[in-house]
Amino acid sequence: MLRIHGPLVRSVFLICELAHYFRFRDELTIHRRTPGHFGNVGPPFDHCHFQPQCISGHDRFAKARVLNSNEQHQFSLTVGDILQDQHARRLRHGLNDEHSRHHREARKMPAKKWLVERYVLNGNDALALHLNDPVHKQKWVTVRQNALNLMDIENRHETCYYRTPRVNTLDPILSYLRSHEPERIALIRQFVECESPSDDAAAVNRFGDLVATRLRGAATVRTIPGGRFGKHLLCEMRLPGRRTSDQILVLGHLDTVWPLGTLRSMPFRHSDGRLWGPGVFDMKAGIEFFLFATRALRELDLPVKSRVMLQLNSDEEVGSESSRALTEKNAAQSKAVLVLEPGTGLEGKLKTARKGVGDFQLIVRGTASHAGVDFESGASAVLELARQLARVSAFTDLKRGVTVNPGVISGGTRSNVVAAEARAEIDMRVVRLRDAAALERKFRALRPLDRRCSIELYGGLNRPPMERAAGTVRLFRLAQKLARELGVELQESLSGGGSDGNFTAALGVPTLDGLGAVGEGAHAANESIVVSRMADRAALIAKLLAAL
Ligand SMILES: [Zn+2]
Numbered sequence: 060m061l062r063i064h065g066p067l068v069r070s071v072f073l074i075c076e077l078a079h080y081f082r083f084r085d086e087l088t089i090h091r092r093t094p095g096h097f098g099n100v101g102p103p104f105d106h107c108h109f110q111p112q113c114i115s116g117h118d119r120f121a122k123a124r125v126l127n128s129n130e131q132h133q134f135s136l137t138v139g140d141i142l143q144d145q146h147a148r149r150l151r152h153g154l155n156d157e158h159s160r161h162h163r164e165a166r167k168m169p170a171k172k173w174l175v176e177r178y179v180l181n182g183n184d185a186l187a188l189h190l191n192d193p194v195h196k197q198k199w200v201t202v203r204q205n206a207l208n209l210m211d212i213e214n215r216h217e218t219c220y221y222r223t224p225r226v227n228t229l230d231p232i233l234s235y236l237r238s239h240e241p242e243r244i245a246l247i248r249q250f251v252e253c254e255s256p257s258d259d260a261a262a263v264n265r266f267g268d269l270v271a272t273r274l275r276g277a278a279t280v281r282t283i284p285g286g287r288f289g290k291h292l293l294c295e296m297r298l299p300g301r302r303t304s305d306q307i308l309v310l311g312h313l314d315t316v317w318p319l320g321t322l323r324s325m326p327f328r329h330s331d332g333r334l335w336g337p338g339v340f341d342m343k344a345g346i347e348f349f350l351f352a353t354r355a356l357r358e359l360d361l362p363v364k365s366r367v368m369l370q371l372n373s374d375e376e377v378g379s380e381s382s383r384a385l386t387e388k389n390a391a392q393s394k395a396v397l398v399l400e401p402g403t404g405l406e407g408k409l410k411t412a413r414k415g416v417g418d419f420q421l422i423v424r425g426t427a428s429h430a431g432v433d434f435e436s437g438a439s440a441v442l443e444l445a446r447q448l449a450r451v452s453a454f455t456d457l458k459r460g461v462t463v464n465p466g467v468i469s470g471g472t473r474s475n476v477v478a479a480e481a482r483a484e485i486d487m488r489v490v491r492l493r494d495a496a497a498l499e500r501k502f503r504a505l506r507p508l509d510r511r512c513s514i515e516l517y518g519g520l521n522r523p524p525m526e527r528a529a530g531t532v533r534l535f536r537l538a539q540k541l542a543r544e545l546g547v548e549l550q551e552s553l554s555g556g557g558s559d560g561n562f563t564a565a566l567g568v569p570t571l572d573g574l575g576a577v578g579e580g581a582h583a584a585n586e587s588i589v590v591s592r593m594a595d596r597a598a599l600i601a602k603l604l605a606a607l
Contacts, residue, residue: 232601233545235355236594243351243593244329246273250343251327251336255289257314257377263289266313270371273350277357278369285381289313289373293389296353296369298604300362307365307607308389308568309600310559311346311399311575312375316582325584333578333587344588345399345575346371352601363604365394372559378521379559390563390570395534395607397600398560398572407577407592408552411535413564414460414488415495415524416557419502421447422515423470427479437477438511441470444481446508451485454501460490460553461498487520488555492565495520522557523565530569538571541602545595574600 236243255266267290271280278294285291292313315338317325327336334344349369356363370389372382379386390396402408423444428437454463463485470481489495499519507514525531535551542549552573560572577596578588 230545230598231359232352232355232361232598233594235359236351236597236601239351240590240593243347243597244334244590246350247334247339247344247347247588248327248329248336250347251334251339252322254317254319254322254337255314256316256318257288257374259319260285260287260289260373262319263314263373267292267371267373270313270346270350274369277350277353283385285373288377288381291373291382291385292369292371293385294369294371296367298353298356298363298367299360300364302366303364305365305607306389306393307367307604308393308396308563309349309367309369309399309604310372310386310396310563311342311349311369312372312559313346314373314376315341315343316376325586329590332590334590335585335587337586340401340576340578340586340588341581342400342575344578344593345401348575348593348597348600349399352597352604355597355601356605361601361605365604365607367604368393375559379562382559383562386559386562387566390566390568393563393568395530396560396563396568396570397574397603398558398563398570399575399600400558400560400572401575401581401588402573402577402596403552403554405577405579405589406550407596408550408573409535409538409571410525410554410558410560410573411531411551411571412490412527412553413522413525413557413561413572414490414553414555415492415520415561416522417487417489417495417499417518417520419485419487419516419518420482421451421485421505422480422482422517423447423507423512424480424515425478425509425512427472428477430475430477434477438509439477440481440512441478443507443509443512443514444468444470444483447505447514448483450505451502454487454498456494459494460488461494462486462488463498489520489524490553491526492523495524522561525557525561525564525570525572527553528564528567528569530567531564531571534569534571537606538574538599538603541606542595542599544602545598547595547599549599571603574603 249269250266253262253266253269255263257263263285267282271282271292271294274280274294276297278296281293282290283293317337321337325335325337327334327339329335353367355361368389370382370386372379372386374381398410400410403410421444423440425438425440425443426436428434430437448465448468451463451465455461464487465483465485467484468481469483471478487495487498489498502516505514505516535549539549554573558572560570564570574596576588577592578586580586
């Protein structure tokens, strides 16, 4: 717990943190004499708006400096004598003065009383930090809560050291992965810069070859033809330890949604504590995480009991038509499936459930006629489609997680012609498999309202939902326990999007998804991953492989 020595007792600690505060593990140096605001702290500020102006009016504020420039810290701290010589009201909006008592005490209380033993602030503290991250906008986190994560604060003359041993800095896998960060970033860059859109088999194959090259010596790699798509990779990893007959399947995909040439407008870059570029988050970083996780296991000689198979599909982003059977075959022989898709949100939640995804094409055929001369003999397909879509949209049941979205419509030829044909593409999502069957029945029961029109329906459920099954929850609990050893509190989530994990979960094989990168912007221009979470995510994958 917190220990405070010497004149630091006069200071107030403002701890600003991101979602992963506990991963702050080395030391920060605080120069109390530095005027101005919090300078080059770096990473925390990409999500965190500390509002330095709220205190920069006071010229004795601290500047937090990261001691080890190789490290990405999740904390920034400031130490100052604000309670001694600045009234709380001067703090303006950056520090939230929730209780009126705070004002009075700030003025007359010796600062010492604010620093109750083992806590930074006492029970009446009302200081809060204004956090502004893209996921939870404007969240308030009390200083005291965060301060509980601080340990051993010592004052050495003008310099204070902060440490938090909650993170096991001795974890060999974590240190291995941290120490290889520059090399890891270089590899992710290489992956991102080898573009691989699903519909370009040659490009996907190029990327597959690159991954295979990087696996040389570490795995036996087989390629499986993907028909009109690129090749799929199936790799049996060489890992230390004696094998049982169990198998773990690790799933990922080689393809991205980005067309060739995207790099010109969206080049790979490393800035603001993130890596940016097409496909970096979904899911080239995830592949790299697995590669380095297994490399750590090999180099540290940590035994793995199960046979580990890595399967990388070439067509995931377009429905996995050519890889599905392979995925299901390998999953059926496995006791667990780990999916390298990105985590949810900037917390990197794992995915223990995913919605099932389907799509329908609804085609209406009517009778064309001249809208002026011969209106009555026409039967409008456009009108009929519009009426059908109104019906279809009523199938949505948000409470049950059932959604129906007519996303694309087309039809007709000219405004003065009664339309002979119209069509719609409709996306459907369900949380439960039985809802999918019910929904399909409803779609199939659609009949034309205008009897002169006819309806054709194509499609159906493409990916079954990944329901939150007991086996998956057990896997998640294990991951949660292992993550705690790394200083990370893992959460789970339900994703509206599908992945190849949907297929494996539907077979009843425990499937844990979202083990890849922490970041945001999948399929979007802000696609990026958080560099400071690269180590713990890859370490978690390694620990899972060793524990299963
Ligand atoms: Zn993906």
